[in-house]
Amino acid sequence: MIDSPDGFIWLTQQEYGWYIAVYLFFSGLAGGAYLTGFAADLFGWRTADVSTSRSMRAITQWGVILAIGAVGAGMFFLLFFHLGAPLRAMFFPILFVNFGSWLVIGTWIIVIFTMVVAFQGLWLFWAGEPTGKSAFPRTVTSAVENRFGIPADTWLTRLASLTYPGARGRLAISAVGSGLALGMIAYTGLKLGYVSATVPLWDGTLLPLLFLTSALSIGLAATIGATAVFEGIHGTKITTFSVADDVIILGEIAVLALLLSVLASGGPGSTAAFELLTKEYGLLFWGGVVTLGLVLPLGMSVALIAVEFREDVHACERLTRLVRGGYTLKFGFVVLGGVALRYLIIAAAYNAPLSP
Protein backbone atom coordinates (compact mmCIF):
# COMPACT_ATOMS: atom_id res chain seq x y z
CA MET A 1 0.00 0.00 0.00
CA ILE A 2 1.42 3.38 -0.96
CA ASP A 3 0.19 6.26 1.19
CA SER A 4 2.24 8.83 -0.61
CA PRO A 5 2.78 8.05 -4.27
CA ASP A 6 3.93 11.59 -5.01
CA GLY A 7 7.07 11.42 -2.93
CA PHE A 8 5.68 13.42 -0.02
CA ILE A 9 4.46 12.33 3.35
CA TRP A 10 1.04 13.86 3.89
CA LEU A 11 0.12 14.17 7.51
CA THR A 12 -3.26 12.92 8.55
CA GLN A 13 -3.80 15.41 11.34
CA GLN A 14 -6.83 17.57 11.12
CA GLU A 15 -8.67 18.35 14.28
CA TYR A 16 -10.58 21.60 13.93
CA GLY A 17 -14.19 21.10 12.93
CA TRP A 18 -16.91 23.36 11.55
CA TYR A 19 -17.63 24.69 15.04
CA ILE A 20 -14.25 26.40 15.13
CA ALA A 21 -15.23 28.14 11.89
CA VAL A 22 -18.49 29.21 13.55
CA TYR A 23 -16.56 30.51 16.54
CA LEU A 24 -14.19 32.51 14.33
CA PHE A 25 -17.15 33.88 12.40
CA PHE A 26 -18.99 35.06 15.50
CA SER A 27 -15.86 36.58 17.04
CA GLY A 28 -15.21 38.54 13.86
CA LEU A 29 -18.83 39.60 13.60
CA ALA A 30 -18.89 40.77 17.23
CA GLY A 31 -15.84 42.94 16.71
CA GLY A 32 -17.08 44.39 13.42
CA ALA A 33 -20.56 45.09 14.82
CA TYR A 34 -19.16 46.89 17.84
CA LEU A 35 -16.91 49.05 15.66
CA THR A 36 -19.84 49.96 13.42
CA GLY A 37 -21.86 50.93 16.48
CA PHE A 38 -18.98 53.05 17.69
CA ALA A 39 -18.73 54.83 14.33
CA ALA A 40 -22.45 55.64 14.56
CA ASP A 41 -21.94 56.76 18.16
CA LEU A 42 -19.36 59.28 16.96
CA PHE A 43 -21.64 60.49 14.14
CA GLY A 44 -24.43 60.95 16.64
CA TRP A 45 -22.16 62.82 19.04
CA ARG A 46 -21.14 65.31 16.41
CA THR A 47 -24.48 65.97 14.80
CA ALA A 48 -26.84 68.68 15.97
CA ASP A 49 -29.76 67.14 14.14
CA VAL A 50 -32.09 65.35 16.57
CA SER A 51 -33.46 62.78 14.15
CA THR A 52 -30.00 61.81 12.87
CA SER A 53 -28.76 61.53 16.41
CA ARG A 54 -31.65 59.18 17.23
CA SER A 55 -30.95 56.99 14.18
CA MET A 56 -27.28 56.84 15.07
CA ARG A 57 -28.22 55.86 18.58
CA ALA A 58 -30.31 53.01 17.17
CA ILE A 59 -27.31 51.77 15.16
CA THR A 60 -25.09 51.94 18.23
CA GLN A 61 -27.67 49.91 20.13
CA TRP A 62 -27.78 47.27 17.39
CA GLY A 63 -24.00 47.14 17.35
CA VAL A 64 -23.91 46.41 21.07
CA ILE A 65 -26.72 43.86 20.90
CA LEU A 66 -25.05 42.01 18.03
CA ALA A 67 -21.64 42.15 19.70
CA ILE A 68 -22.99 40.61 22.92
CA GLY A 69 -25.05 38.03 21.04
CA ALA A 70 -22.19 37.04 18.75
CA VAL A 71 -19.61 36.73 21.53
CA GLY A 72 -22.08 34.58 23.44
CA ALA A 73 -22.78 32.38 20.43
CA GLY A 74 -19.07 32.04 19.66
CA MET A 75 -18.32 31.01 23.23
CA PHE A 76 -21.12 28.48 23.16
CA PHE A 77 -19.68 26.72 20.11
CA LEU A 78 -16.13 26.97 21.39
CA LEU A 79 -16.84 25.56 24.82
CA PHE A 80 -19.44 22.93 24.13
CA PHE A 81 -18.54 21.69 20.68
CA HIS A 82 -14.86 22.25 20.29
CA LEU A 83 -12.93 21.96 23.53
CA GLY A 84 -12.14 18.57 25.01
CA ALA A 85 -12.38 19.92 28.56
CA PRO A 86 -14.71 22.94 28.56
CA LEU A 87 -15.18 23.02 32.32
CA ARG A 88 -11.46 23.12 32.86
CA ALA A 89 -11.23 26.02 30.42
CA MET A 90 -13.52 28.02 32.73
CA PHE A 91 -10.57 28.21 35.10
CA PHE A 92 -8.58 30.13 32.53
CA PRO A 93 -7.50 32.87 34.96
CA ILE A 94 -5.38 30.32 36.81
CA LEU A 95 -4.84 27.71 34.14
CA PHE A 96 -3.78 29.89 31.20
CA VAL A 97 -0.18 30.50 32.16
CA ASN A 98 1.54 30.66 28.78
CA PHE A 99 1.20 34.33 27.89
CA GLY A 100 3.15 33.75 24.70
CA SER A 101 0.24 31.78 23.29
CA TRP A 102 -2.28 33.64 21.14
CA LEU A 103 -4.95 31.59 22.75
CA VAL A 104 -4.20 33.13 26.12
CA ILE A 105 -3.88 36.66 24.72
CA GLY A 106 -7.10 36.21 22.75
CA THR A 107 -9.01 34.87 25.72
CA TRP A 108 -8.17 37.93 27.82
CA ILE A 109 -9.04 40.29 24.97
CA ILE A 110 -12.43 38.61 24.60
CA VAL A 111 -13.09 38.68 28.34
CA ILE A 112 -12.28 42.38 28.74
CA PHE A 113 -14.10 43.24 25.52
CA THR A 114 -17.21 41.46 26.77
CA MET A 115 -17.11 43.43 30.01
CA VAL A 116 -16.83 46.76 28.17
CA VAL A 117 -19.68 45.81 25.86
CA ALA A 118 -21.82 44.76 28.80
CA PHE A 119 -21.35 48.16 30.43
CA GLN A 120 -22.06 49.95 27.17
CA GLY A 121 -25.25 47.97 26.92
CA LEU A 122 -26.17 48.85 30.48
CA TRP A 123 -25.65 52.56 29.88
CA LEU A 124 -27.29 52.62 26.46
CA PHE A 125 -30.43 50.83 27.54
CA TRP A 126 -30.86 51.66 31.21
CA ALA A 127 -29.33 55.10 31.61
CA GLY A 128 -31.38 57.55 29.58
CA GLU A 129 -33.88 56.75 26.89
CA PRO A 130 -33.10 53.99 24.40
CA THR A 131 -34.70 54.45 21.04
CA GLY A 132 -36.32 52.37 18.31
CA LYS A 133 -36.90 48.63 18.13
CA SER A 134 -33.39 47.91 19.35
CA ALA A 135 -34.55 49.19 22.74
CA PHE A 136 -36.14 45.78 23.30
CA PRO A 137 -33.85 44.76 26.19
CA ARG A 138 -35.35 47.67 28.14
CA THR A 139 -38.86 46.73 27.04
CA VAL A 140 -38.26 43.21 28.29
CA THR A 141 -37.06 44.29 31.73
CA SER A 142 -39.97 46.68 32.22
CA ALA A 143 -42.38 43.95 31.14
CA VAL A 144 -40.80 41.54 33.62
CA GLU A 145 -41.09 44.14 36.32
CA ASN A 146 -44.72 44.97 35.56
CA ARG A 147 -45.91 41.45 34.95
CA PHE A 148 -44.05 39.46 37.62
CA GLY A 149 -43.11 42.12 40.09
CA ILE A 150 -39.40 41.34 39.80
CA PRO A 151 -37.76 44.78 39.96
CA ALA A 152 -35.33 44.02 37.13
CA ASP A 153 -35.80 47.36 35.48
CA THR A 154 -35.42 49.33 38.69
CA TRP A 155 -32.23 47.51 39.63
CA LEU A 156 -30.64 47.85 36.23
CA THR A 157 -31.57 51.53 36.05
CA ARG A 158 -30.07 52.09 39.47
CA LEU A 159 -26.89 50.20 38.52
CA ALA A 160 -26.70 52.15 35.28
CA SER A 161 -27.03 55.53 36.94
CA LEU A 162 -24.55 54.55 39.65
CA THR A 163 -21.90 53.58 37.10
CA TYR A 164 -22.71 56.02 34.28
CA PRO A 165 -19.56 58.00 33.48
CA GLY A 166 -21.33 60.79 31.57
CA ALA A 167 -21.76 61.05 27.81
CA ARG A 168 -18.13 61.92 27.21
CA GLY A 169 -16.90 59.21 29.56
CA ARG A 170 -19.11 56.61 27.91
CA LEU A 171 -17.72 57.53 24.52
CA ALA A 172 -14.15 57.33 25.82
CA ILE A 173 -14.77 53.88 27.27
CA SER A 174 -16.37 52.88 23.98
CA ALA A 175 -13.18 53.93 22.21
CA VAL A 176 -11.30 51.51 24.45
CA GLY A 177 -13.89 48.87 23.57
CA SER A 178 -13.26 49.54 19.88
CA GLY A 179 -9.57 48.95 20.40
CA LEU A 180 -10.42 45.66 22.05
CA ALA A 181 -12.80 44.83 19.20
CA LEU A 182 -9.95 45.33 16.74
CA GLY A 183 -7.73 43.21 18.96
CA MET A 184 -10.27 40.42 19.01
CA ILE A 185 -10.59 40.46 15.22
CA ALA A 186 -6.81 40.49 14.85
CA TYR A 187 -6.46 37.63 17.29
CA THR A 188 -8.65 35.31 15.21
CA GLY A 189 -6.27 35.73 12.28
CA LEU A 190 -3.02 35.88 14.22
CA LYS A 191 -3.83 32.73 16.16
CA LEU A 192 -4.03 30.76 12.93
CA GLY A 193 -1.28 32.73 11.20
CA TYR A 194 1.15 31.88 14.00
CA VAL A 195 1.38 28.28 12.81
CA SER A 196 1.67 29.17 9.13
CA ALA A 197 4.98 27.32 8.94
CA THR A 198 3.00 24.12 9.41
CA VAL A 199 -0.27 25.13 7.73
CA PRO A 200 0.55 27.06 4.54
CA LEU A 201 -3.06 28.16 3.97
CA TRP A 202 -2.87 30.23 7.13
CA ASP A 203 -0.41 32.76 5.75
CA GLY A 204 1.05 34.72 8.65
CA THR A 205 0.40 38.15 7.11
CA LEU A 206 -2.40 37.68 4.62
CA LEU A 207 -4.75 35.57 6.72
CA PRO A 208 -4.95 38.13 9.56
CA LEU A 209 -5.57 40.84 6.95
CA LEU A 210 -8.24 38.72 5.29
CA PHE A 211 -9.96 38.11 8.61
CA LEU A 212 -9.69 41.80 9.48
CA THR A 213 -11.34 43.02 6.29
CA SER A 214 -13.93 40.26 6.39
CA ALA A 215 -14.80 40.89 10.06
CA LEU A 216 -15.23 44.63 9.51
CA SER A 217 -17.37 43.92 6.49
CA ILE A 218 -19.66 41.32 8.07
CA GLY A 219 -19.97 43.25 11.33
CA LEU A 220 -20.99 46.37 9.47
CA ALA A 221 -23.34 44.40 7.25
CA ALA A 222 -25.04 42.71 10.20
CA THR A 223 -25.45 45.94 12.17
CA ILE A 224 -26.66 48.14 9.33
CA GLY A 225 -28.72 45.24 7.98
CA ALA A 226 -30.49 44.88 11.33
CA THR A 227 -31.04 48.62 11.40
CA ALA A 228 -32.54 48.56 7.89
CA VAL A 229 -34.88 45.71 8.82
CA PHE A 230 -36.07 47.05 12.16
CA GLU A 231 -35.68 50.81 11.99
CA GLY A 232 -35.98 51.50 8.28
CA ILE A 233 -33.62 53.41 6.01
CA HIS A 234 -34.72 56.94 6.70
CA GLY A 235 -31.96 59.07 8.22
CA THR A 236 -29.76 56.08 9.01
CA LYS A 237 -26.96 57.06 6.62
CA ILE A 238 -27.44 53.67 5.05
CA THR A 239 -25.80 54.70 1.79
CA THR A 240 -22.72 56.00 3.59
CA PHE A 241 -22.36 52.82 5.61
CA SER A 242 -22.99 50.69 2.54
CA VAL A 243 -20.30 52.50 0.56
CA ALA A 244 -17.91 52.06 3.49
CA ASP A 245 -18.67 48.35 3.35
CA ASP A 246 -17.95 48.36 -0.39
CA VAL A 247 -14.55 49.90 0.19
CA ILE A 248 -13.76 47.24 2.79
CA ILE A 249 -14.96 44.55 0.38
CA LEU A 250 -12.63 45.87 -2.33
CA GLY A 251 -9.77 45.61 0.17
CA GLU A 252 -10.84 42.08 1.02
CA ILE A 253 -10.85 41.12 -2.66
CA ALA A 254 -7.30 42.42 -3.01
CA VAL A 255 -6.10 40.45 0.02
CA LEU A 256 -7.86 37.30 -1.15
CA ALA A 257 -6.36 37.58 -4.63
CA LEU A 258 -2.92 38.02 -3.10
CA LEU A 259 -3.41 35.01 -0.86
CA LEU A 260 -4.48 32.88 -3.82
CA SER A 261 -1.45 33.90 -5.85
CA VAL A 262 0.89 33.21 -2.92
CA LEU A 263 -0.67 29.77 -2.48
CA ALA A 264 -0.59 28.94 -6.18
CA SER A 265 3.10 29.72 -6.43
CA GLY A 266 4.18 28.15 -3.13
CA GLY A 267 5.47 24.75 -2.08
CA PRO A 268 3.52 21.48 -2.24
CA GLY A 269 1.47 22.30 0.86
CA SER A 270 0.49 25.69 -0.54
CA THR A 271 -0.46 24.41 -3.96
CA ALA A 272 -2.45 21.63 -2.35
CA ALA A 273 -4.36 24.24 -0.35
CA PHE A 274 -4.90 26.23 -3.55
CA GLU A 275 -6.31 23.19 -5.33
CA LEU A 276 -8.52 22.33 -2.39
CA LEU A 277 -9.96 25.83 -2.18
CA THR A 278 -10.50 26.45 -5.86
CA LYS A 279 -11.34 22.95 -7.11
CA GLU A 280 -12.48 20.51 -4.45
CA TYR A 281 -14.32 23.20 -2.51
CA GLY A 282 -14.67 25.26 -5.69
CA LEU A 283 -18.44 25.59 -5.52
CA LEU A 284 -18.39 27.00 -2.01
CA PHE A 285 -15.37 29.15 -2.74
CA TRP A 286 -16.36 30.69 -6.07
CA GLY A 287 -20.07 30.57 -5.37
CA GLY A 288 -20.17 31.37 -1.66
CA VAL A 289 -17.11 33.42 -0.78
CA VAL A 290 -16.48 35.21 -4.06
CA THR A 291 -19.86 35.58 -5.75
CA LEU A 292 -22.26 35.75 -2.82
CA GLY A 293 -19.99 37.46 -0.35
CA LEU A 294 -18.00 39.87 -2.51
CA VAL A 295 -19.09 40.38 -6.11
CA LEU A 296 -22.86 40.32 -5.75
CA PRO A 297 -22.94 42.83 -2.85
CA LEU A 298 -20.74 45.21 -4.86
CA GLY A 299 -23.02 44.86 -7.89
CA MET A 300 -26.13 45.45 -5.80
CA SER A 301 -24.53 48.48 -4.22
CA VAL A 302 -23.91 50.04 -7.62
CA ALA A 303 -27.52 49.39 -8.63
CA LEU A 304 -28.91 50.81 -5.37
CA ILE A 305 -26.79 53.94 -5.58
CA ALA A 306 -27.94 54.43 -9.18
CA VAL A 307 -31.57 54.24 -8.05
CA GLU A 308 -31.01 56.65 -5.17
CA PHE A 309 -29.22 59.04 -7.51
CA ARG A 310 -32.06 59.15 -10.03
CA GLU A 311 -35.14 58.99 -7.82
CA ASP A 312 -36.21 60.48 -4.56
CA VAL A 313 -36.46 57.22 -2.70
CA HIS A 314 -38.38 58.57 0.25
CA ALA A 315 -41.07 60.14 -1.92
CA CYS A 316 -42.52 56.85 -3.02
CA GLU A 317 -43.31 54.14 -0.54
CA ARG A 318 -42.87 51.28 -2.99
CA LEU A 319 -39.45 52.53 -3.89
CA THR A 320 -38.52 52.90 -0.22
CA ARG A 321 -39.51 49.31 0.37
CA LEU A 322 -37.57 48.16 -2.66
CA VAL A 323 -34.39 49.96 -1.63
CA ARG A 324 -34.74 48.78 1.94
CA GLY A 325 -35.14 45.20 0.73
CA GLY A 326 -32.19 45.62 -1.60
CA TYR A 327 -29.88 46.78 1.16
CA THR A 328 -31.07 44.07 3.52
CA LEU A 329 -30.37 41.44 0.89
CA LYS A 330 -26.97 42.88 0.12
CA PHE A 331 -25.93 42.84 3.76
CA GLY A 332 -27.34 39.35 4.15
CA PHE A 333 -25.15 38.11 1.29
CA VAL A 334 -22.08 39.70 2.85
CA VAL A 335 -22.70 37.87 6.12
CA LEU A 336 -23.24 34.53 4.36
CA GLY A 337 -20.01 35.02 2.42
CA GLY A 338 -18.24 35.53 5.75
CA VAL A 339 -19.57 32.20 7.02
CA ALA A 340 -18.38 30.42 3.88
CA LEU A 341 -14.95 32.02 4.11
CA ARG A 342 -14.39 30.89 7.71
CA TYR A 343 -15.62 27.39 6.92
CA LEU A 344 -13.16 27.02 4.04
CA ILE A 345 -10.23 28.46 5.96
CA ILE A 346 -10.68 25.62 8.44
CA ALA A 347 -11.75 22.87 6.06
CA ALA A 348 -8.90 23.41 3.59
CA ALA A 349 -6.20 23.69 6.26
CA TYR A 350 -3.74 20.86 5.98
CA ASN A 351 -0.27 20.50 7.39
CA ALA A 352 2.47 20.91 4.85
CA PRO A 353 3.77 17.50 3.79
CA LEU A 354 7.20 16.22 4.69
CA SER A 355 9.74 14.91 2.25
CA PRO A 356 11.74 11.83 3.16
Next chain:
Amino acid sequence: MSQWGFYFDSDRCIGCHACSQACQVQNEIDAENITWRRVEHVGEGEFPDYEEVSISMSCYHCAEPECLDVCPTNALVKREEDGIVTANQDRCIGCNYCSYACPYGAIQFGENGLVQKCHGCLGSGAGDGHSSPPREESEGARETPACVDNCVTGALKAGPINELVRQASEEAADAYHSGEGGPSLVIEPTTKVTMEGENDDR
Protein backbone atom coordinates in the same frame (compact mmCIF):
# COMPACT_ATOMS: atom_id res chain seq x y z
CA MET B 1 20.24 17.67 30.45
CA SER B 2 21.19 15.09 27.93
CA GLN B 3 18.63 15.07 25.16
CA TRP B 4 17.05 11.78 24.32
CA GLY B 5 16.05 11.04 20.74
CA PHE B 6 15.47 8.66 17.85
CA TYR B 7 17.62 7.36 15.02
CA PHE B 8 16.18 6.15 11.74
CA ASP B 9 17.66 4.61 8.60
CA SER B 10 15.17 4.24 5.78
CA ASP B 11 17.56 2.03 3.78
CA ARG B 12 17.22 -0.58 6.46
CA CYS B 13 13.50 -0.16 7.04
CA ILE B 14 11.46 -2.85 5.32
CA GLY B 15 8.12 -1.20 6.06
CA CYS B 16 6.77 -4.04 8.17
CA HIS B 17 4.91 -1.87 10.71
CA ALA B 18 6.30 -3.86 13.66
CA CYS B 19 7.26 -0.59 15.38
CA SER B 20 3.89 1.11 15.04
CA GLN B 21 2.05 -2.02 16.12
CA ALA B 22 4.30 -2.45 19.15
CA CYS B 23 3.46 1.15 20.05
CA GLN B 24 -0.28 0.50 19.84
CA VAL B 25 0.09 -2.53 22.12
CA GLN B 26 2.42 -0.90 24.64
CA ASN B 27 0.16 2.12 25.00
CA GLU B 28 -3.15 0.27 24.71
CA ILE B 29 -4.33 2.32 21.77
CA ASP B 30 -7.37 0.76 20.11
CA ALA B 31 -8.49 3.55 17.86
CA GLU B 32 -7.18 3.19 14.35
CA ASN B 33 -6.85 6.91 13.75
CA ILE B 34 -4.56 7.39 16.75
CA THR B 35 -1.00 6.73 15.75
CA TRP B 36 1.78 7.91 18.01
CA ARG B 37 4.11 6.11 15.66
CA ARG B 38 3.27 5.39 12.08
CA VAL B 39 4.93 4.01 9.00
CA GLU B 40 4.51 5.80 5.70
CA HIS B 41 5.37 4.32 2.34
CA VAL B 42 6.56 6.96 -0.03
CA GLY B 43 6.89 6.22 -3.70
CA GLU B 44 8.35 8.17 -6.52
CA GLY B 45 8.69 7.92 -10.27
CA GLU B 46 6.80 5.63 -12.61
CA PHE B 47 7.24 2.00 -13.46
CA PRO B 48 9.90 0.74 -14.17
CA ASP B 49 11.81 3.64 -12.61
CA TYR B 50 9.79 3.32 -9.48
CA GLU B 51 11.26 3.35 -6.02
CA GLU B 52 9.65 3.12 -2.68
CA VAL B 53 10.89 4.10 0.69
CA SER B 54 9.35 3.46 4.09
CA ILE B 55 9.54 6.00 6.86
CA SER B 56 8.70 5.37 10.49
CA MET B 57 7.73 8.57 12.26
CA SER B 58 6.64 9.77 15.66
CA CYS B 59 7.12 12.74 17.95
CA TYR B 60 10.74 13.80 17.74
CA HIS B 61 10.90 15.56 21.11
CA CYS B 62 12.16 18.69 19.41
CA ALA B 63 14.83 20.84 21.02
CA GLU B 64 12.50 23.82 20.77
CA PRO B 65 9.06 22.30 20.36
CA GLU B 66 6.47 24.29 18.42
CA CYS B 67 3.65 22.41 20.15
CA LEU B 68 4.72 23.64 23.53
CA ASP B 69 4.95 27.22 22.34
CA VAL B 70 1.28 27.57 21.52
CA CYS B 71 -0.27 25.64 24.41
CA PRO B 72 -2.23 28.02 26.65
CA THR B 73 -1.92 25.94 29.79
CA ASN B 74 1.62 24.53 29.51
CA ALA B 75 0.08 21.08 29.34
CA LEU B 76 2.98 20.03 27.15
CA VAL B 77 6.26 19.90 28.97
CA LYS B 78 9.82 19.40 27.85
CA ARG B 79 11.42 17.41 30.65
CA GLU B 80 14.56 18.68 32.31
CA GLU B 81 15.99 15.18 32.69
CA ASP B 82 15.94 13.94 29.13
CA GLY B 83 14.26 16.51 26.90
CA ILE B 84 11.34 14.19 26.25
CA VAL B 85 8.14 16.13 25.57
CA THR B 86 5.31 14.75 27.67
CA ALA B 87 1.62 15.61 27.86
CA ASN B 88 -0.07 16.48 31.13
CA GLN B 89 -3.67 15.54 30.54
CA ASP B 90 -4.69 17.19 33.80
CA ARG B 91 -3.92 20.61 32.37
CA CYS B 92 -5.02 20.14 28.75
CA ILE B 93 -8.29 21.84 27.73
CA GLY B 94 -8.43 20.02 24.40
CA CYS B 95 -8.14 23.07 22.18
CA ASN B 96 -6.16 21.20 19.46
CA TYR B 97 -3.93 24.20 18.86
CA CYS B 98 -0.77 22.12 19.42
CA SER B 99 -1.70 19.65 16.70
CA TYR B 100 -1.58 22.45 14.13
CA ALA B 101 1.71 23.74 15.45
CA CYS B 102 3.56 20.41 15.29
CA PRO B 103 5.15 20.00 11.85
CA TYR B 104 5.15 16.20 12.12
CA GLY B 105 1.54 15.40 12.93
CA ALA B 106 2.67 13.86 16.20
CA ILE B 107 -0.09 15.20 18.42
CA GLN B 108 -3.19 13.06 18.76
CA PHE B 109 -6.52 13.22 20.52
CA GLY B 110 -8.43 10.35 22.05
CA GLU B 111 -12.05 9.98 23.00
CA ASN B 112 -11.69 12.25 26.00
CA GLY B 113 -10.62 15.02 23.62
CA LEU B 114 -7.34 15.53 25.46
CA VAL B 115 -3.84 15.59 24.08
CA GLN B 116 -1.82 12.39 23.81
CA LYS B 117 1.49 11.64 22.17
CA CYS B 118 4.67 9.60 22.26
CA HIS B 119 6.44 9.75 25.60
CA GLY B 120 9.30 7.51 24.58
CA CYS B 121 7.79 4.70 26.67
CA LEU B 122 8.43 6.52 29.93
CA GLY B 123 5.13 4.96 30.85
CA SER B 124 2.35 3.24 29.02
CA GLY B 125 -0.78 4.83 27.69
CA ALA B 126 -2.11 8.31 27.14
CA GLY B 127 -1.03 10.92 29.66
CA ASP B 128 1.34 8.50 31.35
CA GLY B 129 5.05 9.18 31.58
CA HIS B 130 4.44 12.75 32.53
CA SER B 131 6.55 13.73 35.55
CA SER B 132 7.94 10.22 35.77
CA PRO B 133 11.49 9.99 37.14
CA PRO B 134 14.43 9.50 34.78
CA ARG B 135 14.26 6.29 32.79
CA GLU B 136 16.93 4.49 34.85
CA GLU B 137 15.13 5.17 38.11
CA SER B 138 11.59 4.61 36.96
CA GLU B 139 9.70 1.39 37.45
CA GLY B 140 7.10 2.10 34.77
CA ALA B 141 9.53 3.13 32.04
CA ARG B 142 10.98 0.74 29.49
CA GLU B 143 14.70 0.67 29.02
CA THR B 144 14.19 1.19 25.31
CA PRO B 145 10.88 2.10 23.69
CA ALA B 146 8.66 -0.72 22.43
CA CYS B 147 8.98 0.41 18.82
CA VAL B 148 12.77 0.18 18.93
CA ASP B 149 12.71 -3.19 20.68
CA ASN B 150 10.46 -4.58 17.99
CA CYS B 151 12.25 -3.21 14.95
CA VAL B 152 13.48 -6.29 13.10
CA THR B 153 16.30 -4.69 11.13
CA GLY B 154 17.79 -2.09 13.47
CA ALA B 155 16.44 0.73 11.31
CA LEU B 156 14.99 2.43 14.37
CA LYS B 157 17.01 3.22 17.47
CA ALA B 158 16.56 5.42 20.51
CA GLY B 159 18.73 6.80 23.26
CA PRO B 160 20.79 9.80 24.30
CA ILE B 161 21.14 11.81 21.13
CA ASN B 162 24.93 12.16 21.45
CA GLU B 163 25.32 8.41 21.36
CA LEU B 164 23.04 8.13 18.35
CA VAL B 165 25.00 10.81 16.52
CA ARG B 166 28.25 8.97 17.26
CA GLN B 167 26.90 5.76 15.73
CA ALA B 168 25.51 7.51 12.66
CA SER B 169 27.11 8.30 9.33
CA GLU B 170 28.91 11.61 9.00
CA GLU B 171 26.20 12.95 6.71
CA ALA B 172 23.46 12.12 9.18
CA ALA B 173 25.44 13.67 12.03
CA ASP B 174 25.99 16.86 10.05
CA ALA B 175 22.34 17.05 9.14
CA TYR B 176 21.39 16.68 12.78
CA HIS B 177 23.77 19.40 13.92
CA SER B 178 22.62 21.83 11.25
CA GLY B 179 19.00 21.52 12.32
CA GLU B 180 19.45 23.31 15.62
CA GLY B 181 16.30 23.70 17.66
CA GLY B 182 14.60 21.10 15.48
CA PRO B 183 13.65 17.48 15.99
CA SER B 184 15.80 15.19 18.15
CA LEU B 185 16.14 12.79 15.29
CA VAL B 186 19.22 11.43 13.58
CA ILE B 187 18.13 10.31 10.15
CA GLU B 188 20.30 8.62 7.56
CA PRO B 189 19.92 10.16 4.12
CA THR B 190 17.82 7.92 1.96
CA THR B 191 19.64 6.65 -1.11
CA LYS B 192 16.54 5.37 -2.85
CA VAL B 193 14.69 8.60 -3.42
CA THR B 194 15.81 12.13 -3.85
CA MET B 195 13.33 14.91 -3.91
CA GLU B 196 14.24 16.08 -7.40
CA GLY B 197 13.08 12.77 -8.72
CA GLU B 198 16.50 11.68 -9.90
CA ASN B 199 18.00 8.52 -8.55
CA ASP B 200 21.62 9.19 -7.98
CA ASP B 201 22.59 5.61 -7.19
CA ARG B 202 21.92 4.35 -10.67
